[in-house]
Amino acid sequence: MKFGGTSMGDLERIRRAARIVAAEAAAGKQVAVVVSAMAGKTNELVAWTDGAGRPSPKLAEQGIEPSDDEYDIVVASGEQVTAGLLALTLRNMGLNARSWMGWQIPILTDDAHGRARIEDVPGEVLGAAMDKGEIAVVPGFQGVSRSGRITTLGRGGSDTSAVAVAAALECPCDIYTDVDGVYTTDPRIESKARRLEKISYEEMLEMASLGAKVLQTRSVELAMAKRVPVRVLSSFIEPDENGVLPAKSGTLICDEEEIVEKRIVSGVTMSRDEARITLLGLSDRVEAPADVFTRLAEANVNVDMIVQSQARSEGAVNLTFTTGRRDAARAAELMRAAQPQLGFEELRVDEDVAKVSVVGVGMRSHAGVAQTMFRALADKGVKFQAISTSEIKISVLIDAAYAELAVRALHAAYGLEEV
Amino acid sequence: MKFGGTSMGDLERIRRAARIVAAEAAAGKQVAVVVSAMAGKTNELVAWTDGAGRPSPKLAEQGIEPSDDEYDIVVASGEQVTAGLLALTLRNMGLNARSWMGWQIPILTDDAHGRARIEDVPGEVLGAAMDKGEIAVVPGFQGVSRSGRITTLGRGGSDTSAVAVAAALECPCDIYTDVDGVYTTDPRIESKARRLEKISYEEMLEMASLGAKVLQTRSVELAMAKRVPVRVLSSFIEPDENGVLPAKSGTLICDEEEIVEKRIVSGVTMSRDEARITLLGLSDRVEAPADVFTRLAEANVNVDMIVQSQARSEGAVNLTFTTGRRDAARAAELMRAAQPQLGFEELRVDEDVAKVSVVGVGMRSHAGVAQTMFRALADKGVKFQAISTSEIKISVLIDAAYAELAVRALHAAYGLEEV
Numbered sequence: 001m002k003f004g005g006t007s008m009g010d011l012e013r014i015r016r017a018a019r020i021v022a023a024e025a026a027a028g029k030q031v032a033v034v035v036s037a038m039a040g041k042t043n044e045l046v047a048w049t050d051g052a053g054r055p056s057p058k059l060a061e062q063g064i065e066p067s068d069d070e071y072d073i074v075v076a077s078g079e080q081v082t083a084g085l086l087a088l089t090l091r092n093m094g095l096n097a098r099s100w101m102g103w104q105i106p107i108l109t110d111d112a113h114g115r116a117r118i119e120d121v122p123g124e125v126l127g128a129a130m131d132k133g134e135i136a137v138v139p140g141f142q143g144v145s146r147s148g149r150i151t152t153l154g155r156g157g158s159d160t161s162a163v164a165v166a167a168a169l170e171c172p173c174d175i176y177t178d179v180d181g182v183y184t185t186d187p188r189i190e191s192k193a194r195r196l197e198k199i200s201y202e203e204m205l206e207m208a209s210l211g212a213k214v215l216q217t218r219s220v221e222l223a224m225a226k227r228v229p230v231r232v233l234s235s236f237i238e239p240d241e242n243g244v245l246p247a248k249s250g251t252l253i254c255d256e257e258e259i260v261e262k263r264i265v266s267g268v269t270m271s272r273d274e275a276r277i278t279l280l281g282l283s284d285r286v287e288a289p290a291d292v293f294t295r296l297a298e299a300n301v302n303v304d305m306i307v308q309s310q311a312r313s314e315g316a317v318n319l320t321f322t323t324g325r326r327d328a329a330r331a332a333e334l335m336r337a338a339q340p341q342l343g344f345e346e347l348r349v350d351e352d353v354a355k356v357s358v359v360g361v362g363m364r365s366h367a368g369v370a371q372t373m374f375r376a377l378a379d380k381g382v383k384f385q386a387i388s389t390s391e392i393k394i395s396v397l398i399d400a401a402y403a404e405l406a407v408r409a410l411h412a413a414y415g416l417e418e419v
Numbered sequence: 420m421k422f423g424g425t426s427m428g429d430l431e432r433i434r435r436a437a438r439i440v441a442a443e444a445a446a447g448k449q450v451a452v453v454v455s456a457m458a459g460k461t462n463e464l465v466a467w468t469d470g471a472g473r474p475s476p477k478l479a480e481q482g483i484e485p486s487d488d489e490y491d492i493v494v495a496s497g498e499q500v501t502a503g504l505l506a507l508t509l510r511n512m513g514l515n516a517r518s519w520m521g522w523q524i525p526i527l528t529d530d531a532h533g534r535a536r537i538e539d540v541p542g543e544v545l546g547a548a549m550d551k552g553e554i555a556v557v558p559g560f561q562g563v564s565r566s567g568r569i570t571t572l573g574r575g576g577s578d579t580s581a582v583a584v585a586a587a588l589e590c591p592c593d594i595y596t597d598v599d600g601v602y603t604t605d606p607r608i609e610s611k612a613r614r615l616e617k618i619s620y621e622e623m624l625e626m627a628s629l630g631a632k633v634l635q636t637r638s639v640e641l642a643m644a645k646r647v648p649v650r651v652l653s654s655f656i657e658p659d660e661n662g663v664l665p666a667k668s669g670t671l672i673c674d675e676e677e678i679v680e681k682r683i684v685s686g687v688t689m690s691r692d693e694a695r696i697t698l699l700g701l702s703d704r705v706e707a708p709a710d711v712f713t714r715l716a717e718a719n720v721n722v723d724m725i726v727q728s729q730a731r732s733e734g735a736v737n738l739t740f741t742t743g744r745r746d747a748a749r750a751a752e753l754m755r756a757a758q759p760q761l762g763f764e765e766l767r768v769d770e771d772v773a774k775v776s777v778v779g780v781g782m783r784s785h786a787g788v789a790q791t792m793f794r795a796l797a798d799k800g801v802k803f804q805a806i807s808t809s810e811i812k813i814s815v816l817i818d819a820a821y822a823e824l825a826v827r828a829l830h831a832a833y834g835l836e837e838v
Contacts, residue, residue: 011470045500051430052504053511064515073503073518077496081464084492085471092472096483099492103522104567148523 001031002140002162002175005039007235008082011089016238018089020176023239025095025135032126032136032169034162035086037078042141045075068114072142072152076102079139079158087137097135100126102142102150107164109143109151116143116151118160118222123168130169138165156216163219167226174248175215180234181251182207182214184416185268189404192417195249196266200256203266206359206393211271220253229254256361264362264369265414270407271355272400274304275328276385279335281316281345289319291342295334301327304355305386305397316345320386322397325351353385354403357395358410370394376413382406420450421559421581424458425597426654427501430508435657437508439595442658444514444554451545451555451588453581454505456497461560461574464494487533491561491571495521498558498577506556516554519545521561521569526583528562528570535562535570537579537641542587549588557584575635582638586645593667594634599653600670601626601633603835604687608823611836614668615685619675622685625778625812630690639672648673675780683781683788684833689826690774691819693723694747695804698754700735700764708738710761714753720746723774724805724816735764739805741816744770772804773822776814777829789813795832801825 001024003017017033024031037045055066083099090097105125109116126136140158143151153160159175166173180195182204187193199207201224208217214232223230233250240246282288289308296303307320323331332349335342363369373394377384382405384396398406411417420443422436436452443450456464474485502518509516524544528535545555559577562570572579578594585592599614601623606612618626620643627636633651642649652669659665701707708727715722726739742750751768754761782788792813796803801824803815817825830836 011467014471048430048500048504049507052433052507054507055510056513058513059510059515062515066510070503070506070510070518073506073520074500077499077503080496080499081467081493084489084496085467087489087492088468088471088473091474091478091485091489094475094477096478096481099489101492101569150520 002034002158002173003036003235004177005036006178007176008035009039014085014089017235018086018093019239020237020245021090021135022093022095023243023245026243030130032130032138032165033086034138034140034158034165035079035082036140036158037082041078042075045078049074069149072113072150076142076150076152079141083137083139090135095135096133097137099137101139103144107143107161109145111145111147111151113151115154118143118164121164121168127169159216159219160222163222163228163230166228172229172231174231174233176233176235178235179214180249181232185407185411190408190411194416194418196251198252198254198259199266200259200361201253202256202392203359203361204253207267207269210269210357212269223253227255262362263360264366265358265360267359268407268410269357269359270403272403273325274322274353274355274397275325276320276322276350276353276397277328277331278318278320278348279344280318280348281311281313282319283343284315284317288342292319295338296331299330299334301331305388307386322386352400353397354400355395355397356403356406356410357393358414359393361392363392372413373410376409377406380405380409421453421577421592421594422455422654423577423596424455426595427454428458433504433508436654437505437512438658439656439664440509440554441512441514442662442664445662449549451549451557451584452505453557453559453577453584454498454501455559455577456501460497461494464497468493488568491532491569495561495569495571498560502556502558509554514554515552516556518556520558522563526562526580528564530564530566530570532570534573537562537583540583540587546588578635578638579641582642582647582649585647591648591650593650593652595652595654597654598633599668600651604826604830609827609830613835613837615670617671617673617678618685619678619780620672621675621811622778622780623672626686626688629688629776631688642672646674681781682779683785684777684779686778687826687829688776688778689822691822692744693741693772693774693816694744695739695741695769695772695816696747696750697737697739697767698763699737699767700730700732701738702762703734703736707761711738714757715750718749718753720750724807726805741805771819772816773819774814774816775822775825775829776812777833778812780811782811791832792829795828796825799824799828
């Protein structure tokens, strides 16, 4: 079981989470619980580290690599507090519980402080404690490097911690959060959005990376790799007077094979976190685009969609690509700096764009998915500026003003409404 | 070096502490720094654990001992945060620093969670890091039990942590605090109080346990046992424009042999944390007092002064003893519950008392110390209700209303004024 920052927000919410944990234990289950820091706490801790400053460049002159190891010491304390408080609350209810810090289990990570990746979680220690009837409470987001220092996984890392612990214990993972599952699209955009009973890892991965914020992408990758069934469900539930939870609903993220009712399209996502950069009048020598993308890759700028078209001037092309909005300024600067070498005429950056995508494993076996998409958009007068596809998704870049309209049109075109 | 909660109260104060640390490092010293949590933080964390409740008695029925291990997980986080922030601040100034959690050094304690005692601090790991030129930053108050769980030392434990780390590193210990040393008496009571240049461990131990709040008693015990020179000095100092600190003043707590200028009395202390309990008309059979004090000892009530006097009624005595004020209600309840067995007529509890003490190693070799005390008190019309002595102190219990008057009278009688 995993509870997020809202579900750990204060002592009353911690008590509610504890009642849900108690109900699972009373139902005869062995339980490990992964917790986030109290909502807002991590931001406070990060602000303190910002105030304390970052390692001075002088250290590099002494041969000392700058590292976020001390940042991790400060920031990891938030989950340590909620883990202790939840264990105390469970004991106060008469349950046998104890907390396990990342370094005690251990949750082994690499030493990329502030954005560490989990390398290994041995299940023996937790498993032995749970076999004795203990509920194990584990702070999310934190681990320990092989050199024995506390690490953190980066924002949203608690989902990943939960999946890693479930994988170590070879059990399913229930993610309790402030939404009650994964929807066919954002219900704030399309009120007819429908909660999915099940969704495959591959689809969830596309949806997470395309803007559905239910789960952190890395947690879905890990669940897929380790075949951990993950259920997303609401933490706003209460056991009945007999301490029994309502039947589990939410959304199960699982193997494609376990989904009986096959759909062609499972969901529609939208992201405004995009920017479009166009190089007008780029030399049409074949090396020019390669040169552009090599420079971007070397600066760690991820490029998503690419479109090349004939320019007005002879012997020149227009090259359009999209990046995350955060990277746009840096990408533009890289291009401007290389203008003499690349030889383009004009650079345009447009952040007034959105990416709308349809996702579904059924695309693999069904033709006509793209036609349905393009017809639905054309019917509403929505023009698209670029396209990218994978085996199970199609994304289009459109004018941001049309984003919600496009989402609703596609949701209807694929018959995703609540029935 | 050790900095308390006020000196770690916010980022600006942490920066000031960092400048003092930097000045010591610039002077060529290898430095380890022990830090308290931000002032007020420990209280907040303790309040959260109170809200989460204490282990339910139901656990005991399952054979599970109640323990404050989860309390420690929550409360130890306060020092973890300041240790990380101070290390970051030092790095931001271009200094090579890193934090070491209690479990990383390790600061080994027993498993009495919430009030653990340090058993061992191996100096190898910290020493090796400091030999490489690193400033070691260590959270005070926390340790790790032999079973690998985080422990805390109880309130004021950071002083003890600092002395233990100094002992492990075989170096002196500078305690930076919000007073500039140890005084002959509390300057708020007697403005003529004088800062002591040096004071012996034995005297400091008596002063700390008699109410002088500069250092936690256990830290002085440890310093005495390990012969760690401890200097108490003000954290309200700044290095000059060359990064050099003013010459160290404060008070050095050290071996008696190192104190050249011998005084008969070093200080006068006063404590209101006392209660007087009197059993009137207790049976004069010889076992009766033993029975009283056995019952108190079994309930962990410490008794300080004891006076027995003849009662008015035949075959009965009046037995007076003092306890800490916190224990008074419990002690009275114990006595009332045992009234049939003990057979006393009446119980009186008086919390309107104070204990005034004079402390000095010179008492060992000088007669007349007590006479001076009694004469000074008599001259001011202060009656005493009980007396206790050790080799180097004399304490009297008096009416609380006379406490300050008595302190000033004794301070003058032993010639302790600033000259």
